[in-house]
Amino acid sequence: MRSIFFGLEIARRALDAYRQALEVTGHNIANAGRKEYSRQEVRLQATPPVEILSPLGNGETQFMGTGVAVASVERLRSAFIDAQMRHESSRLAAWEAAGDVLAQVEVIINEPSEAGLRSVLDGFWSAWQDLANNPESIAVREALRQQADTLCTAFAHYHQQLWALRRDVDANLRALVSEINLHAQQIAALNARITSGEAAGGTANDLRDERDFLLDRLARLVDVQVREGEDGAVRVYVGGVSLVDGEEWSTLEVAHSEDDPQVQLRWVDIGQPVMLPEGQIRALVEMRDEFLPEMLSDLDQLASALCNRVNELHREGYGADGLSGRDFFVPGGTAANLQLSGEVRADPMHIAASLTGEIGDGANALRIAGVRMEDLVGGTVDDFFRSLVARTGIRAQEARRMQDNQKLLVRQLESRRQSISGVSLDEEVANLIRYEHSYAAAARLMTVLDEMLDILINRLGMTGR
Amino acid sequence: MRVSHNSLIDQILHTLGQVRDRLVTHQQRLASGRTVNRPSDDPGAAITSMRLQSALRDVARYQANVEDAQRWMEVTEGALASAVEVLQRARELAVAAASDTIPQESREALAAEVVQLVDHLVEIGNTSYAGRYIFAGHRTKTRPFVAGADPLDPVTYQGDSGEIRREIGAGITLGINVVGDTVLGGAIAAVQQLAADMYNGDTEAISEVRLAELDQCIDQLLGCRAELGAKGQRLEFVALRLQEVAYTFQRLLSDTLDIDVAEEAVHLRAMESAYLVALSAAGRIIQPSLIHFLR
Numbered sequence: 044m045r046s047i048f049f050g051l052e053i054a055r056r057a058l059d060a061y062r063q064a065l066e067v068t069g070h071n072i073a074n075a076g077r078k079e080y081s082r083q084e085v086r087l088q089a090t091p092p093v094e095i096l097s098p099l100g101n102g103e104t105q106f107m108g109t110g111v112a113v114a115s116v117e118r119l120r121s122a123f124i125d126a127q128m129r130h131e132s133s134r135l136a137a138w139e140a141a142g143d144v145l146a147q148v149e150v151i152i153n154e155p156s157e158a159g160l161r162s163v164l165d166g167f168w169s170a171w172q173d174l175a176n177n178p179e180s181i182a183v184r185e186a187l188r189q190q191a192d193t194l195c196t197a198f199a200h201y202h203q204q205l206w207a208l209r210r211d212v213d214a215n216l217r218a219l220v221s222e223i224n225l226h227a228q229q230i231a232a233l234n235a236r237i238t239s240g241e242a243a244g245g246t247a248n249d250l251r252d253e254r255d256f257l258l259d260r261l262a263r264l265v266d267v268q269v270r271e272g273e274d275g276a277v278r279v280y281v282g283g284v285s286l287v288d289g290e291e292w293s294t295l296e297v298a299h300s301e302d303d304p305q306v307q308l309r310w311v312d313i314g315q316p317v318m319l320p321e322g323q324i325r326a327l328v329e330m331r332d333e334f335l336p337e338m339l340s341d342l343d344q345l346a347s348a349l350c351n352r353v354n355e356l357h358r359e360g361y362g363a364d365g366l367s368g369r370d371f372f373v374p375g376g377t378a379a380n381l382q383l384s385g386e387v388r389a390d391p392m393h394i395a396a397s398l399t400g401e402i403g404d405g406a407n408a409l410r411i412a413g414v415r416m417e418d419l420v421g422g423t424v425d426d427f428f429r430s431l432v433a434r435t436g437i438r439a440q441e442a443r444r445m446q447d448n449q450k451l452l453v454r455q456l457e458s459r460r461q462s463i464s465g466v467s468l469d470e471e472v473a474n475l476i477r478y479e480h481s482y483a484a485a486a487r488l489m490t491v492l493d494e495m496l497d498i499l500i501n502r503l504g505m506t507g508r
Numbered sequence: 509m510r511v512s513h514n515s516l517i518d519q520i521l522h523t524l525g526q527v528r529d530r531l532v533t534h535q536q537r538l539a540s541g542r543t544v545n546r547p548s549d550d551p552g553a554a555i556t557s558m559r560l561q562s563a564l565r566d567v568a569r570y571q572a573n574v575e576d577a578q579r580w581m582e583v584t585e586g587a588l589a590s591a592v593e594v595l596q597r598a599r600e601l602a603v604a605a606a607s608d609t610i611p612q613e614s615r616e617a618l619a620a621e622v623v624q625l626v627d628h629l630v631e632i633g634n635t636s637y638a639g640r641y642i643f644a645g646h647r648t649k650t651r652p653f654v655a656g657a658d659p660l661d662p663v664t665y666q667g668d669s670g671e672i673r674r675e676i677g678a679g680i681t682l683g684i685n686v687v688g689d690t691v692l693g694g695a696i697a698a699v700q701q702l703a704a705d706m707y708n709g710d711t712e713a714i715s716e717v718r719l720a721e722l723d724q725c726i727d728q729l730l731g732c733r734a735e736l737g738a739k740g741q742r743l744e745f746v747a748l749r750l751q752e753v754a755y756t757f758q759r760l761l762s763d764t765l766d767i768d769v770a771e772e773a774v775h776l777r778a779m780e781s782a783y784l785v786a787l788s789a790a791g792r793i794i795q796p797s798l799i800h801f802l803r
Contacts, residue, residue: 076513146546146548149548152547154554155554155558155561155765157561161558161562165566169565175675176576177638179649399670402646402647403640403644403645403647403670404646405672405673413679429558432551432554432555432558433551433552433554435548436546436547437548437551439546439548440547440551442548443548457515457518458509458515458518458519461512461515461518462509462511462512462515465510465512465513465514467510467511467513468513468797469797470510472797472798472799473798476802
């Protein structure tokens with residue numbers, strides 16, 4: 044036989060359970076605005092029933108309910124979507140990083156426009172033609188010298204800007220590597236708290252949210268492999284080497300200097316180079332080590348081919364003073380240091396427009412103007428520059444398209460993740476009502492039991508009074 | 509599918525962002541008047557436009573060269589026409605002087621005029637255009653014909669036989685100058701000889717040799733003028749063709765780069781209304797939640 048007080052216990056358990064359920068709902072509502080938050084759900088469970096012998100005396104037993112209790116507070120999260128999400132967002136971050144650099148290269152190139160290198164080259168050739176038409180004119184010679192100076196400045200400008208961009212990328216890389224180290228440290232610390240917190244059972248939901256958030260951030264930088272152990276701690280691998288293992292973490296270091304040709308990232312402990320998986324960092328490394336140096340060397344190739352050929356022809360011609368054998372540019376010029384030779388700088392009459400030594404002859408200037416149609420660098424100078432612009436354009440276009448595709452994918456995953464983990468205020472408010480009603484009903488149960496006890500205690504045994 | 513609070517907001521922000529992106533694209537195109545503002549907008553079109561811009565610059569260059577050649581040759585042509593007139597006058601005087609019936613004094617008076625004609629021919633030989641002697645070959649800064657102390661001293665030619673060329677198409681050049689020594693040197697010498705013969709009263713030499721010489725010089729000059737005329741016609745033809753080419757390139761460039769303003773404006777307007785609709789829809793969706801309907 045059970046005591047009447049047991050009913051009070053059932054009501055108390057119910058009040059307790061629904062109060063907790065309301066608190067969890069409150070926690071959900073409070074965090075509804077946070078994207079990294081995962082919805083929590085109270086799992087209520089009936090407390091174990093008691094077995095009593097049937098008063099019917101037939102030897103059968105009956106199970107009597109004992110109420111409800113909170114079994115667990117669960118975090119709704121799909122590890123599968125998380126893994127997919129991390130992989131795809133690292134690819135997105137890679138395309139974003141590459142696209143960002145390429146967009147800046149496009150700004151530097153500034154084509155198609157009337158202010159880019161193409162226009163300056165056109166002006167340079169045109170100035171030689173002008174000289175061919177007017178070899179006697181000091182003004183025309185001066186104009187050619189100015190135009191050639193503009194060309195040198197344009198090459199130097201492109202070179203400087205691309206080089207500065209490469210340095211920016213390098214600085215960015217360094218910042219991102221220290222971000223990895225910081226995240227590794229934070230994840231290791233969270234591992235420790237989660238392991239100790241969960242040792243006594245239960246799950247450290249909010250700490251796990253925080254760790255997942257950090258893992259997401261980390262995955263954008265490098266596509267990490269994440270394995271969760273029995274104790275709730277995660278192991279994080281970068282290119283097969285463990286970055287975080289329980290409470291331990293490894294540190295990456297940047298072992299190259301700003302202007303080194305190749306990026307070098309090393310594991311501090313084992314001294315081995317890091318095999319970079321996909322992600323923002325690898326995209327930046329590719330830009331810094333491959334794309335930008337290629338652009339720079341193409342510009343150099345262009346500038347030096349131009350320098351050599353113009354000099355070659357220029358040396359064969361005669362200046363207005365009847366002397367020949369002078370260079371037009373300082374020999375061996377590249378994009379960075381193409382400049383007019385001292386002789387030409389000293390006096391524009393030294394420009395060798397003539398092939399015969401007579402002042403009215405512009406034949407050499409015409410030959411030099413004809414360099415624009417020569418196959419100087421596996422094509423004409425213009426062709427070469429156009430192909431450089433085309434390469435940049437196509438890569439930037441690809442990066443933008445891939446970014447769009449990847450964004451779509453990540454968005455879909457995000458919305459799938461949100462459909463599992465996101466807080467719906469409507470749902471929470473409905474739960475609020477549900478649990479509130481249950482709470483009210485339990486309270487009413489207690490009132491009823493109270494009345495029953497009142498009957499038993501205060502109204503029974505009044506006979507004969 | 510469960511739609512959470514956050515994914516709803518995300519969805520709204522995403523749609524608004526998309527519409528805004530497109531608004532900006534159309535706005536940029538309208539502002540710049542171009543469909544391709546950076547190579548990645550359309551790498552093919554960017555390259556084509558660069559090629560066309562360079563080609564247009566070349567064509568403009570050739571047009572300027574052709575004009576310059578035309579002006580140079582007009583001046584040459586004018587000078588040669590005067591030279592022909594001078595020689596014809598010399599020939600008239602030679603015919604008059606060849607007659608045995610006129611007295612030697614009259615012949616000498618005629619000879620004085622012929623000497624003037626020599627000076628005139630030397631002047632013509634020293635014609636300059638834009639500060640350059642056009643008959644001096646490459647020595648455009650050197651006076652090509654220099655008379656001696658006496659009008660009948662031989663005139664020296666100080667130019668050379670250099671050819672001046674203008675590029676009138678890719679790799680196509682055209683010689684535009686006439687070397688003074690070839691076309692005028694003989695004529696000056698012939699007229700000088702005529703004057704000498706007239707002073708000497710050598711009527712036989714005048715009628716037998718000088719007249720034929722003068723005729724030959726006149727023929728040569730006329731031949732030279734004909735050649736210039738033919739070149740002039742060729743230049744005119746080239747100029748016309750260059751104009752057509754420039755027009756075609758301009759049109760192609762415009763097709764490649766320029767926006768259709770009406771089309772862009774309509775797109776922009778459509779995007780604007782789409783944006784407004786999206787905004788007002790967002791406004792309606794975000795506001796209510798169950799909270800607003802309870803108690």
